[in-house]
Amino acid sequence: MQQYSGRMVLCMVLDRASLKQESKALLKTARVNPYLFTLLVLAVTLVISGISNYMNMDDEFAYLYSVQYGIDLSFLALHRAFPALVVLFVSVVCALLNMVLEAGVSLYHLGIRRGEEMPYVTLFDGFSFAGKIILLSIVQYIFVFLWTLLFIVPGIVAAYRYRFAILNLCENPEIGVMEAINMSKAQTAGFKWQLFVLDLSFIGWGLLASLTLGILNIWLLPYIAQSNIAFFQEIKKAKGIGFFPPRPEDDGQFHPHDPFGEDNW
Template identity: 40%
Template structure:
């Protein structure tokens, strides 16, 4: 666990993720690949695809969060953990719906307010995972509070993967099998570092 008050650089966060993935790439690649396939599949279904996507987006977002944070923390993790979000279906569904709605509404003003809103809500599923008794609104509010002063840092962390993303496209998408786990474990490290540094949330 990180020491209280110590905020890591984004380079250190990515390095931590790489170390955690050593010897464990296979399970991580499989887990995130399954999530990508299942979440993307409804888009190929005419008429009802959008409704299905709307229903499963939240639970899978929570399931992915659960898998990522357990993986990062060195806990025992299984492929089936990606489905754990369905155990809290209603809260996960409402949380994803509210995030999508608020980001959309802020984006109507301009793109930048939408991005700022997204960054503010970015830790909500992690917070919900650590505090299962929270409502979706409470998780959102805690995320906004947690991200005060750190939206830019998280944005730069995400942006740091852009070059890797371009390279993955050049590999006809095969490289994303490695990039997606790397990104998700890095984001889990960002959350845990911020949480432990503040000693709250």
């Protein structure tokens, strides 16, 4: 298995404000509306979540929901109609579907950064390598869970350590799961705190979105996704770790940028 150490990058501070501003501007250049795409994502995940919740509903849940919201849901309780194994199977399938769809979102936003036209069906492109996506998600979950057993903080650090693994896999589905994880470990070394601060910078927006019953997420989620990818690409460039497409054939033209908008030649 290939080991990644990368170039030594000491005391490099990424310009968070500039990268976030760049991400906002980039969303405006998307040839397929990122906000309508996000609306599609939210609609599909809402349906999947609804199916999972519907199958898992029992009398106790229906009663508590009825008390809290004044809506009688007792007619939805299915625990007598479906065996527990069926309910479990549907819940697992829904969880796996969400994993693959999340990769589809990453594929869409990576494509925007390359300047490509990413149609709405990009959301489902992850199914072409769904096995790797699911395996990667499971391995990441296990690693983070094991670190969390030591203490909460190591678990949080581990989550940031593997943060870019899915982006590495989406950029190059030919690599293995552990290679994507090892890339992410090398990429995030020295940058975890800055990634944490990046996440903190969206807390206010997240609280505001909750006050709008999540409607603001239609605009917020693409902004967060592109900002995260902006950090990913800057770190790739600085460390020289990650997928870089082959240099174009010599056609007599000057190519100052690669398809990801970075000077990597």
